[in-house]
Amino acid sequence: MFPFVVERAGFLKDIPLFAIIFDSLMRFWMFLTKPELLDWIDDLEENVTQMPGTTIGVHKYGGIEFNYMGKEFAHVHSNGLLTSY
Secondary structure, eight states: OHHHHHHHSGGGGGSTTHHHHHHHHHHHHHHHHOHHHHHHHHHHHHHHHTSTTEEEEEOTTSSEEEEETTEEEEEEOTTSOEEEO
16 A cells, blocks of 8 residues: 555645654554554664664654654654665
8 A cells, every 4th residue: 555655646745744644544554453563663763762862753754753963864654664864
């Protein structure tokens, strides 16, 4: 489902809050179908916040953003898709 949305409906990310709402629905779906994935994401968040100079926040297109000294270096979506820079 996620690749379809990215490829066919990527323009929807420009609608305010749409990506965050979609990611929240995806998180709910993962809670019902793959709860261990959400545990993995929680562990990832915990490990990243233990690194000096790192913070986490809400990514502008949904998911969780990881920052080092104020610059994003990665983000993870609720389906487990991790993007790093």
